[in-house]
Amino acid sequence: MRTVHFRACNLCEAMCGVRIEVNDGSVVSIRGDEHDPFSRGHLCPKATALKDLHEDPDRLRTPMRRDGTRWQPVSWDEAFDEVAQRLHAVQRAHGDDAVAVYLGNPNVHNTGSMIFGPQFIRALHTRSRYSATSVDQLPHMLAAYWMLGHQLLLPVPDVDRTDHFLILGANPLASNGSLMTAPGIRHRLDAIRARGGKVIVIDPRRTETAARADEHHFIRPGTDALLLLAMLHEVMKGPVRHSAVLELATGLDVIRTLVSAYSPERVSAATGLSAETIRRLSHDFSSARSAVAYGRIGTSVQPFGTVCAWLITVLNVVTGNFDRPGGAMFPRPAFDPRALPKAFATGAGSHGRWRSRVRSLPETGGELPVATLAEDMLSPGPGQLKALVTIAGNPVLSTPNGRQLERALPGLDFMVAIDPYLNETTRFANVVLPPPSALERGHFDIAFHLLAVRDTVRYGPPVFEKPTDARHDWQILSALGARLDALRSGSVSKRLTWAALNRLGPEGVLDLGLRLGARGGLGGLTLRKVSAHVHGLDLGPLEPVLPAALRTRSKTIELAPAALVKDLARLEQTLLTPTPGGLTLINRRHQRDCNSWLHNVPKLVSGAARCTLMMHPADADEHGLNAGDQVTITSRVGEVSAPLELTDQVMRGVVSLPHGYGHGREGARLRVANAHAGVSVNDLSDDGRIDELSGNAALSGVPVRVTRG
Ligand SMILES: Nc1nc2c(c(=O)[nH]1)N[C@H]1C(S)=C(S)[C@@H](COP(=O)(O)OP(=O)(O)OC[C@H]3O[C@@H](n4cnc5c(=O)[nH]c(N)nc54)[C@H](O)[C@@H]3O)O[C@H]1N2
Ligand SMILES: Nc1nc2c(c(=O)[nH]1)N[C@H]1C(S)=C(S)[C@@H](COP(=O)(O)OP(=O)(O)OC[C@H]3O[C@@H](n4cnc5c(=O)[nH]c(N)nc54)[C@H](O)[C@@H]3O)O[C@H]1N2
Ligand code: SF4
Numbered sequence: 050m051r052t053v054h055f056r057a058c059n060l061c062e063a064m065c066g067v068r069i070e071v072n073d074g075s076v077v078s079i080r081g082d083e084h085d086p087f088s089r090g091h092l093c094p095k096a097t098a099l100k101d102l103h104e105d106p107d108r109l110r111t112p113m114r115r116d117g118t119r120w121q122p123v124s125w126d127e128a129f130d131e132v133a134q135r136l137h138a139v140q141r142a143h144g145d146d147a148v149a150v151y152l153g154n155p156n157v158h159n160t161g162s163m164i165f166g167p168q169f170i171r172a173l174h175t176r177s178r179y180s181a182t183s184v185d186q187l188p189h190m191l192a193a194y195w196m197l198g199h200q201l202l203l204p205v206p207d208v209d210r211t212d213h214f215l216i217l218g219a220n221p222l223a224s225n226g227s228l229m230t231a232p233g234i235r236h237r238l239d240a241i242r243a244r245g246g247k248v249i250v251i252d253p254r255r256t257e258t259a260a261r262a263d264e265h266h267f268i269r270p271g272t273d274a275l276l277l278l279a280m281l282h283e284v285m286k287g288p289v290r291h292s293a294v295l296e297l298a299t300g301l302d303v304i305r306t307l308v309s310a311y312s313p314e315r316v317s318a319a320t321g322l323s324a325e326t327i328r329r330l331s332h333d334f335s336s337a338r339s340a341v342a343y344g345r346i347g348t349s350v351q352p353f354g355t356v357c358a359w360l361i362t363v364l365n366v367v368t369g370n371f372d373r374p375g376g377a378m379f380p381r382p383a384f385d386p387r388a389l390p391k392a393f394a395t396g397a398g399s400h401g402r403w404r405s406r407v408r409s410l411p412e413t414g415g416e417l418p419v420a421t422l423a424e425d426m427l428s429p430g431p432g433q434l435k436a437l438v439t440i441a442g443n444p445v446l447s448t449p450n451g452r453q454l455e456r457a458l459p460g461l462d463f464m465v466a467i468d469p470y471l472n473e474t475t476r477f478a479n480v481v482l483p484p485p486s487a488l489e490r491g492h493f494d495i496a497f498h499l500l501a502v503r504d505t506v507r508y509g510p511p512v513f514e515k516p517t518d519a520r521h522d523w524q525i526l527s528a529l530g531a532r533l534d535a536l537r538s539g540s541v542s543k544r545l546t547w548a549a550l551n552r553l554g555p556e557g558v559l560d561l562g563l564r565l566g567a568r569g570g571l572g573g574l575t576l577r578k579v580s581a582h583v584h585g586l587d588l589g590p591l592e593p594v595l596p597a598a599l600r601t602r603s604k605t606i607e608l609a610p611a612a613l614v615k616d617l618a619r620l621e622q623t624l625l626t627p628t629p630g631g632l633t634l635i636n637r638r639h640q641r642d643c644n645s646w647l648h649n650v651p652k653l654v655s656g657a658a659r660c661t662l663m664m665h666p667a668d669a670d671e672h673g674l675n676a677g678d679q680v681t682i683t684s685r686v687g688e689v690s691a692p693l694e695l696t697d698q699v700m701r702g703v704v705s706l707p708h709g710y711g712h713g714r715e716g717a718r719l720r721v722a723n724a725h726a727g728v729s730v731n732d733l734s735d736d737g738r739i740d741e742l743s744g745n746a747a748l749s750g751v752p753v754r755v756t757r758g
């Protein structure tokens with residue numbers, strides 16, 4: 050029997066609507082849903098991987114227990130009991146914080162995990178919480194917390210109405226956009242130009258996005274904060290143009306004084322942009338009818354990530370391009386995780402309530418920097434981490450100095466992974482608990498409607514019923530959480546909470562959240578109403594939300610939070626002192642990659658090998674290297690070997706490796722990925738390099754040496 054199903058693709062942040070045709074129990078086609086009001090049929094080459102992942106013979110279907118190097122299937126109940134007991138035993142022997150948990154990126158794309166995750170984490174009773182956030186967008190969240198009062202009040206560029214789009218450290222043509230849900234971003238960027246606007250890219254590599262923009266300027270890695278200060282210096286030389294949003298801001302005088310020290314001439318050598326270019330960039334930005342500055346991972350995985358996120362918002366605010374069409378704006382999601390009852394809500398934020406063991410780095414938003422995970426496992430003494438829970442993550446490939454983590458994991462007393470694959474990290478687990486495929490569960494984007502350039506809503510029911518003997522992520526989290534709570538206290542109220550949550554399930558909580566949300570209420574949205582719109586429901590363009598949405602105590606936009614102002618002293622010290630020569634390593638994404646985990650899909654890894662080291666031809670000459678040479682790249686923490694690709698796409702002095710490779714390790718059950726192994730850029734990235742404010746890893750701008758061989 051032929052059936053057609055509509056839902057959103059859950060593989061990246063773009064939320065493209067897909068039309069999935071099924072015949073006799075298997076997917077026969079995956080196409081763009083032309084009637085999706087947001088994505089209008091757009092798809093990227095990854096969408097069809099939804100079928101491949103579902104059918105992948107390497108995907109685990111039953112819980113597995115490791116005995117030495119051999120894996121044996123076990124029943125769910127046996128696995129749940131063992132995991133809960135072993136974690137509980139570690140906590141009794143070594144304290145609650147001896148159990149660490151790491152949450153990987155796909156959790157954010159999984160409705161059940163988003164809803165049940167917080168309650169499970171609570172049941173773990175540990176402060177040793179880590180996630181992919183601290184190798185990603187943590188600086189944006191900390192800046193939002195300090196400036197706007199909530200870590201999830203993240204400004205989104207209003208790309209569909211702006212006249213001037215300044216992109217720093219993002220390559221949406223490959224990544225499909227991040228902290229900016231905008232399916233079909235290529236058309237949206239083209240539309241800016243078609244209506245007479247401008248797209249400008251600042252990046253140490255002339256990326257696919259840069260090649261399509263009006264202007265691209267190389268920048269020395271890690272120096273965006275200086276560029277932003279100098280742009281602000283120019284904007285604030287004279288009187289600042291009046292705008293409604295400025296009336297909501299405090300600290301303007303502090304900013305004026307701060308930026309007066311950063312003339313374009315002063316930052317030119319460090320950034321690699323001429324003073325004249327900086328002056329023009331600033332003038333063009335502030336004189337555009339509407340403009341928006343947007344910084345993404347290139348501005349956050351660097352030593353001044355939080356300062357960058359801060360200055361980007363300051364630039365948008367002082368030029369009047371904040372909370373107004375064409376500037377940086379805020380979605381109003383129908384299901385708002387900020388406004389839920391406490392059991393599910395994402396908190397406003399926090400900083401420094403506790404610290405990591407060895408390096409004493411502060412907690413942010415309830416998490417410790419993942420750059421400290423391995424050292425807190427390896428160094429003996431009180432508080433040493435003895436057990437690990439990973440949920441949808443691969444930190445051996447995705448966090449800095451991955452080899453160090455790889456050395457630490459075998460020393461743990463116990464490790465459990467909730468993951469469908471035996472990957473480079475989960476192969477070290479004692480027990481692996483695999484959820485079914487994405488097509489076997491309902492899908493609702495909880496996170497990405499908070500980041501979308503337009504308000505829409507959609508729910509996609511499961512395409513296939515999950516096998517009876519499979520457990521969804523939320524069921525795994527619930528089973529483990531309830532057992533941990535029972536072992537700890539056996540309290541009746543905890544038992545009732547889990548029973549109530551299980552009865553509601555993710556769909557019940559979604560329905561509740563929709564009813565309680567801004568578009569709920571009497572006659573408003575419910576899950577049933579949303580589900581009836583199989584292609585999704587358009588809720589309109591973004592609208593101003595300030596000052597009502599501000600959550601700062603002062604009820605203002607805090608333009609000059611003390612910690613950020615103070616961090617400029619560090620910037621002065623490190624950036625304006627002459628830097629040593631040599632090569633600096635940055636990372637890149639390819640449209641057919643998805644962090645480390647889609648390399649087991651044959652059609653996504655076909656074609657020329659992508660894991661090459663890009664270098665400028667003039668640098669290659671200087672080093673006596675030729676195209677195609679096998680080269681060794683060495684950093685403070687490690688070395689890898691890759692073929693050399695010569696291209697003037699990268700700035701002189703900069704080399705680039707893709708992120709997410711480094712497969713082929715013993716025990717990983719990923720046959721296709723292992724045959725396209727590549728090397729891990731995180732065998733080079735240095736866990737000692739961080740953004741000191743947030744503890745976010747500074748994965749970009751790593752000093753390296755490159756030699757033949
Ligand atoms: N050098 C460098 N490092 C980086 C980056 C970089 O640009 N450069 N980027 C960083 C960024 S932005 C991120 S987000 C991180 C990503 O880092 P991680 O989140 O640690 O790793 P992923 O590669 O996304 O691996 C995801 C895992 O989740 C599993 N998975 C997929 N779907 C599900 C599901 O529904 N349920 C469960 N339980 N498991 C699932 C997959 O099998 C896979 O094992 O990497 C970061 N690391
Ligand atoms: N195809 C694909 N899509 C993805 C992913 C993927 O792995 N593959 N991962 C998803 C995830 S989890 C995320 S978080 C997003 C990330 O989405 P993006 O932020 O768009 O990520 P990248 O494509 O890595 O682009 C980052 C850019 O920053 C540049 N850069 C590096 N250092 C600096 C610097 O110091 N300053 C400046 N100005 N630029 C710098 C790099 O050259 C690169 O072009 O992508 C998501 N989408
Ligand atoms: S752009 Fe993202 S959401 Fe859209 S089809 Fe590709 S992977 Fe899926």
Ligand SMILES: [Mo]
Nearest residue numbers: 154181185186
């Ligand atoms: Mo990410």
